[in-house]
Amino acid sequence: GNSVTQMEGPVTLSEEAFLTINCTYTATGYPSLFWYVQYPGEGLQLLLKATKADDKGSNKGFEATYRKETTSFHLEKGSVQVSDSAVYFCALSEGSNYKLTFGKGTLLTVNP
């Protein structure tokens, strides 16, 4: 079956530091890949997505590139802010049923 593995947290950074959160996946076909963000006390928001190999998703300074050869979709941001503190989930969906398989989530804390 499908699965998503993302780096264990928590991750603690200082403001303006570089962020990488690793995500790798296992799928039988050609999934779509997503990053969702959950701010404290809120629901999930779609951060970015990529639907095919070599696609780069980007939003709010975050980027992730769909790497089929390494089955990865790592999230990066060049300069994090305190307001980026949240839990980040990597996810995939495959086929016409659109069901999402989530990673375990990575808690990011950014200190001023």
Added chain:
Amino acid sequence: SAVISQKPSRDICQRGTSLTIQCQVDSQVTMMFWYRQQPGQSLTLIATANQGSEATYESGFVIDKFPISRPNLTFSTLTVSNMSPEDSSIYLCSVTAGGNEQFFGPGTRLTVL
């Protein structure tokens, strides 16, 4: 993107009782889903809510425990039946609206005593 609301936003319930959670979308959507997020955990899909027919449940979830209705294209309910403390979670509905990305409601935070 669709705007999704859930009621209630949170509740504290006694074991053995049931709670029905409502999910309302501001536009007609293709698919609706219900997820559970246990404390400190990731999201697990409970079921796909099918309009006008029985929901499709994932492994480990059954209709008697989590009955779901979807009477039209903008509304669905999830009932958590005969609750125990292990049911304490955040329950989220999500929708697709033409594309393959899902949009999530704000969630219902349930505590069972």
